[in-house]
Amino acid sequence: MNILSIKDLHATVDGKEILKGINLEMGAGEVHAIMGPNGSGKSTLSYVLSGRDGYEVSKGEVLYKGENLMEMLPEERAQAGVFLAFQYPVEIPGVPTVTFLKQAMNSVRKARGEKELDAFEFKKIMDARLKELSIVNDMVRRALNTGFSGGEKKRMEVLQMAMLEPSLAILDETDSGLDIDALKTVADGVNALRAEDRSMLVITHYQRLLDYIVPDHVHVLSAGRIILSGDKSLALELEEKGYADIVAAAA
Amino acid sequence: MAAVLETIETVGEATDKYKHGFVTEIEMDRAPKGLSEDTVRFISAKKNEPEWLLEWRLEAYRHWLTMTEPMWARVGYPPIDYQDSYYYAAPKSDADRPKSLDEVDPALLDTYAKLGIPLKEQEVLAGVRNVAIDAVFDSVSVATTFKDRLEKDGIIFCAISEAIQDHPELVRKYMGSVVPTSDNFYAALNSAVFTDGSFCYIPKGVRCPMELSTYFRINAAETGQFERTLIVADEGSYVSYLEGCTAPQRDENQLHAAVVELIAMDDAEIKYSTVQNWYPGDEDGKGGIYNFVTKRGLCEKRAKISWTQVETGSAITWKYPSCILKGDDSVGEFYSVAITNNRQQADTGTKMLHIGKNTRSRIIAKGISAGKSQSTYRGQVRMNAMAHGAKNYTQCDSLLIGDECGAHTVPYIESKNRSARVEHEATTSKVSDDQLFYCRQRGIPEEEALTLIVNGFCREVLQELPMEFAVEAQKLVGISLEGSVG
């Protein structure tokens, strides 16, 4: 059974249809890249999958591990292992990152029937992950994402992914706003989290991220539909020819 | 770090309803219903008070008769019949007041245990931090812990009725010196009929070695609670004082009109923290405490008074802890979180009166309204003509949860001094959908996510509380907001 199975997915935002029939199958451990120009529906797809208010599914279905994902609350999806790395991580003033992480982690553990972690168990796990990702302790003591640089915010997303151990990670334009050094650091973090039981859906506008996070499959999204699929070489081709040519050729 | 983690855990547990809503069955000794000179005389006699105090009370009572209830606050309630309340209710055992905790009525101790007051857990507490407690039950002080330890430093911490007997010179000198009997309607009423409260004196140069704490609880039906607190910090001394309040669930409204006076002499510092969790009434606004409180502190030279309050309870809150910054270089602070839900109404804030040179004040007020409640920040900052170089900074933020509540900000800024500087900022907004979604995407259920975000919003204030209170306050945030989402 596939991790994610999207069939003829249509979705609207403010009454306007953005996704117009998406079909996508993802197997366990696979990394799929979704590429597309601005306005093609990339971010809408990530919000539909994660259950954000205002993104209405008008047709089609999404099965996650065989279950209807669309019927679940946002937190239930997260608890079931769907993780969204936000394009623009949200600042929450006054909430210490460590407080947030522990509450998230225990919410997920509780939902999965695992024992909630006490302060010391939690700290042990967090410290280990921080070390693996070379993140300084100072960052988790600050208020969540508040005043973080673009690079820090994206690394915080990776840290959360490492701690919540999702089965499906959706990376929404993780490369946006990062310089090349920050991009490498974040990509290294993501690569370290690649695993046989973890699939990744990497959404990006530019090919350069895929130099560092190498996908198994590449799909081109245009005007709410996947118009072309291929292996990693498709990304290079896109980079060379540009979206306009590819879209025109596929049409 | 560990402390922060502890806090998270307790926030997570915050799920039960108003958990202090139980009634303790204890035999009561009451004054007849209603208010008259006889009631005042009865209370004074019951307390075996000196003549001067009886006169002081009667003068307050006579003045009260000439006053009218203030109507300017943004709170609405049916007229209060002041003749339909009991003004004195003491546990019967007051006659032979307990000498130690061991002698305290076990039912009372039980009550406090339910309240989470660690009266019997001194050893445990001592390991973390010493807290001396005076517990006031329906206006009568029942137990003061750690008295001996405090006496070693010359600190007096006892029921005010006891102080009237044992330290009349101090009480007579300071009581009414900051809040005169004629100050306002409720203060006059309190002066006439107060039955007990706490008294505290810190001698010159002494740093009080532990938190001093009073827990107030209204238990008896149809009883008003009128406690009076007086804290005198002599030159160069320091004290941190905590006040907690609870009341049982009852259908009828109960009146609470307290007066708190603080005197900080030269170079002294008083930190006064309150977690107010009186019964707020039910979802439909039935029952709940009417909380009309006058709190004011006087700062002499270089003295500092810091008020921190977390107001989650009461049906009506009318409360403006204030600082008179009389001495040059004195400092006043006000940190406030006010949460209203269901049909609660709160009109609260502060007054900072800058009289001396280079006086400074800081106001951080966070208001959260949910349900059908109304919450108002009302504050006054006044720079008098001689307040050269004085400074004030005020930040008021309001958060609205749901579209049936209201949040209001009413500051009064008055300056008569060119070199004084006042900065005031206020914002009102709702909890951000982005923030809620982000938390939920990490697996945190909606109501918990809301509590988390609101606690973040209040953090600047909550971190001013002593640790034990900060934990309790964070829990209360969660409890108070129950049922406000979804």
Added chain:
Amino acid sequence: MNAMTDAGLLRDYETHAATLPGAGSGWLDGLRKGGAHRFEGLGLPTRRVEEWKYTDLRTLASDPFGHAHEPDADVSVPDMDLGAEPYRAVFVNGHFHAGLSDLTGLPDGLVALPLAQAMQNSKAFLESYLGRVATLGRRHFVALNTAWLADGFALYVPDGMTIERPIELVFIGATGDTRAAWHPRNLFVLHPGAQATIVERHIGQTGTYLSNTVAEIVLATGARLNHFKLQDEAADAFHIATTQIHASADAVYENFSLMTGSSVARNQIAIELQAPGSSCMLNGAYLGRGKQQLDTTTLIDHAAPDCKSSEVYKGALDERSKGVFQGRIVVRKDAQRTNGHQSNKALLLSDKAEIDAKPELEIYADDVVCSHGATVGELDEHALFYLRARGIPLEEARGLLIDAFVDGAIDEISNAAIREAFRSHAKAWQGGNS
């Protein structure tokens, strides 16, 4: 007691009312009588009335006022460059002065004439609007104005019409030794899509007089009114102005008020944003010296969703003057997605000057972004020192900094020529010339 005397402001009312223009017409008599009755009940407000907490009217109430007459001496209107040549209506001691006015060249189809004339020519128009926006409520001075309703300016702009040139309304006070009061009433009605620019100038030459103006403004869907006001009354005058606006969907109201004159002045503006998409910008500056009391009181009522409001006020107070700013923003229950921002900054330039500010937010809808900020202080010492270190003498340095401060508000004026005219008036205030 919440009311003082009425300072003879209704003396011999019955007799005088019978001589007012349009007297004998049922609805007008009724309107006036309602105002008189209300003022009789209210009297002049004391500081115990919350809305009048900070402005003391005792000097106004001290002696009775008589009725205004035509001035004996000649009056003239000082020039003010408003860019385009304005249409001008001049009122002297409350009465229209045809000789100083020039309303020629107005487009066809609109009503633009003195109120007393409109009472003859445009009765239906007045009857539909007058007294509908400026309701009496607890408004002491609106009641008084209504009692004496006689002259002022009536403007009606039909659908889609834009009046390109500004309309200049000049109110001149010149009473010599008489203590007199008048009560101009302005009515501006803009139909859908109409646009106009109005410049009000209240200038005084001599005398202790009370000018109690009321403006009623109705903006229909998509209409826009740019309303600029200069208040430079005589030094002993009392200036009380009430401007009330109803704004429909997508209507825009811009107001700038510059106050430098009179002994006691209160400029009160109340706008109701009644339908989605309407917006207002209320801005102004108050510059006081001597024993002046300058009061700005605004109320923005967000009664519908998706409306916007912004306010920027600045005050500079010298000598023994006193500034008052009361700014209230109300967001009603269903007024979701409201955006409301307000800022009031005041400079105290002397040891005896005083400022009282009461910015207020009253919010009953949750999806809002509202804020207010208020600061009070003196000139920045560091900036002052910096300028002096560059060789600029103290007084000039102070002048530069005060100008820069006041400019922060004046810059909000959308019309470039009027902006510069107001700027130079504010600059002249510094030299003591205004």
